[in-house]
Amino acid sequence: MRLRIGEVLGLQRRDLENLDDPERALLHVRRQWNVKANAFTPPKADSVRSIALPAALLPALRQHLDMYAPIHRTAPVLAGSRGVRVSQSALDRAWRSAREDAGRPGFHFHNLRHTGLSKYAEQGATLAELLHRGGHTDVSVALRYQHATAERDRALTQRLSSDIEV
Template sequence: MDVDLDARTVRVRVAFMERSSGGLVLGPPKSKAGRATVGIPQSIIPILREHMDTYVKDEPGSLMFPGAKGGPIRRSGFNSRTRWVDVVSDMCLPGLHFHDLRHTGNMLAAESGAGLKDLMARMGHDNVRAAMIYQHAVRGADEAIANAIDRQLAARDDDEGDEAAGALVLAG
């Protein structure tokens, strides 16, 4: 994954897969559609910039969300490494799972009015059935999606605060 905060994009090229043996393998995403360049809403750029300045090494190939020793975070260590339970409690969102953030981001994207094809590209879906859960999409609309999410977050920030709203989109 390549993050370009100036261009406001995330480029997904590879993913870590956890093997049943416990090992991690870096390879292509699960589907061709998983390889994508996705727009980042302007409203979360400052949060990402602060995160990168604090936690991400200034070296090629550095991870955006490194584990304790600088490697990838394993699924089994996610809750303790990220203090997920504490964060969810602080946000007064009991029962919120990390994957729910992807669903929320996809719902916000669908509310932008984008067509089905663009939503599929943004979500990394290669089948219509999965993307239909969230609705509509149109090619070239990814920047419009990011801008629409910005507008929604700005409206919600007045009620919820910057950190909670930014966290909801980050995983989208």
């Protein structure tokens, strides 16, 4: 979903809206779990934002909430067996295990963010849209996700050619 690990750990049920309506489904990034402060703090660089959720993720997200998250509005989206927020170290252990099982031992949690924002850019997102979705304030950071690919270059060139045909 293109979130930082602290933002994922800060998610609460109330941060997910309209999960039954793909046209209106939203995720609100309002806080992060700050390990150093041992508390919830505003997201990095004050990047409070609301982003649309892809329809393809909604069934799995609803299933996750039904199975694992307590039902009250401020319940953590990632909750342990007692309904409390999962710690970053517990998430790290689960992530290491999952990536080993998948045969991707070098795939870091932050790689999900990079992949998601790169795919978003490949769909034609503008720089401003990338800045918003990723919660960035520095243009040079957002530019990392606008990788030029041969396939995308060819598609854009074909569109350009159709506009200038004589």
